[in-house]
Amino acid sequence: MINDFGPMPIANSFRKEGDEDSFRYKLTTSFCEFCKLFQINENPKVEQMFHDAYPFFTSTSKSMVSHFSKFFEKFMPSPVGDSFIVEIGSNDGSLLAQAKNMGFRHLGIDPSGNVVERAKSHGINAICAFFSEKLASEIVSDHGKATRIYAANVICHIPDLHDLARGVRELLAPEGLFVFEEPYLGSMLEKISYDQIYDEHIYIFSGLSVQAVFAEYGLQLVDLEKQGTHGGSMRYVIAHESTTTPSKEMLGILKREKEQGLNTTETYLEFANECEKRKSQLRELLIGLTEDGNRIAGYGATSKSTTILNYCHIGNEIIEYFCDTTPEKQGKLTPGSRIPVISREAAQDKLPDYFILFAWNHAEEIMRLESERMPSSVAWINIIPKIEIVSK
Numbered sequence: 001m002i003n004d005f006g007p008m009p010i011a012n013s014f015r016k017e018g019d020e021d022s023f024r025y026k027l028t029t030s031f032c033e034f035c036k037l038f039q040i041n042e043n044p045k046v047e048q049m050f051h052d053a054y055p056f057f058t059s060t061s062k063s064m065v066s067h068f069s070k071f072f073e074k075f076m077p078s079p080v081g082d083s084f085i086v087e088i089g090s091n092d093g094s095l096l097a098q099a100k101n102m103g104f105r106h107l108g109i110d111p112s113g114n115v116v117e118r119a120k121s122h123g124i125n126a127i128c129a130f131f132s133e134k135l136a137s138e139i140v141s142d143h144g145k146a147t148r149i150y151a152a153n154v155i156c157h158i159p160d161l162h163d164l165a166r167g168v169r170e171l172l173a174p175e176g177l178f179v180f181e182e183p184y185l186g187s188m189l190e191k192i193s194y195d196q197i198y199d200e201h202i203y204i205f206s207g208l209s210v211q212a213v214f215a216e217y218g219l220q221l222v223d224l225e226k227q228g229t230h231g232g233s234m235r236y237v238i239a240h241e242s243t244t245t246p247s248k249e250m251l252g253i254l255k256r257e258k259e260q261g262l263n264t265t266e267t268y269l270e271f272a273n274e275c276e277k278r279k280s281q282l283r284e285l286l287i288g289l290t291e292d293g294n295r296i297a298g299y300g301a302t303s304k305s306t307t308i309l310n311y312c313h314i315g316n317e318i319i320e321y322f323c324d325t326t327p328e329k330q331g332k333l334t335p336g337s338r339i340p341v342i343s344r345e346a347a348q349d350k351l352p353d354y355f356i357l358f359a360w361n362h363a364e365e366i367m368r369l370e371s372e373r374m375p376s377s378v379a380w381i382n383i384i385p386k387i388e389i390v391s392k
Helices: 062-075 096-101 113-121 133-143 161-171 185-191 207-215 248-260 265-291 303-311 344-350 360-373
Strands: 004-008 025-031 038-040 084-088 105-110 126-128 146-152 172-183 219-227 233-240 296-299 354-357 379-382 388-390
Touching (some): 025 265, 062 096, 062 172, 096 105, 105 113, 105 133, 113 126, 133 161, 146 161, 161 172, 161 207, 161 219, 172 219, 185 248, 185 265, 207 219, 265 296, 265 303, 354 360
Parallel strands (some): 084 146, 105 126, 296 354, 354 379
Antiparallel strands (some): 004 025, 025 038, 172 233
């Protein structure tokens, strides 16, 4: 075992006052020196995490919509008429909207019914299902092989990577590409962004681990591209074995991962020690500010904030409220810590002395929005990549 974050609720289980909030699982991590995977040891049933009330819609973030547009453009197949595009974990169809608008045959797959309905309302072809080898065979039977399979921030959610790899092998056309991106292990270790670890993130991938897992099924990692999303992500490009030459950039990144020690247990034990230090630093800062009579609120009731709040034992005795732009979270309480979530507009009437920026991976977008309406009397507390108070 590497980390022990203690008993943890489902990261997205925002509930109303009076609703039961008793489920907990033990959030611990481990590292496998054979396959190079860093993962959580226990994960809730997938049905507990992905359902008809899933509280996140990709389209709520303008920066992510823009990112997905560029993502699609870069890997867009040609010609249009001969191509079939599949997205695993398609959410509300923000990426596949590009395929629809250009006339590509396409199919989105997502296990949360509410986001699938949102996608379908915008004309996206989508089904509510968990991706599997069995489903891949059914899709091939109905639509043929996929020229492109896309996925963004969802492959780490799938417990059975072997079934996933077999499904991709079945669905992917002989000259096709499977392109996906995820929060990057190297960035997490560098920033000590332990909030990336929660129930949905069963794995935090590196190039070395992706290469090892897919090679077992005749699939080859052929390229790696660092991304700025989610505080540091990596884009992985997979092809059938011996169909594409691996890029020099990929080989360079794999070499650097070994130099960083991403293939040794000692690196992760050092990370665990740093997490404990950050926990103590954050609690000491917030308790001190509260004892001095300051009011503190959270900005961005993210999935990631659940890990920080529960690991650091921070509740409504320290944080008065969270503001968040997602209507599905407003009027509810943060998982485990039971802190009220309100809209940004409601927060304007009772601004705190300090806002903790939990949505730190969207800092640039948030600061641009808040540059005029936030008074200078409100200071920000950054928690990643380091804990610090920043005056406006």
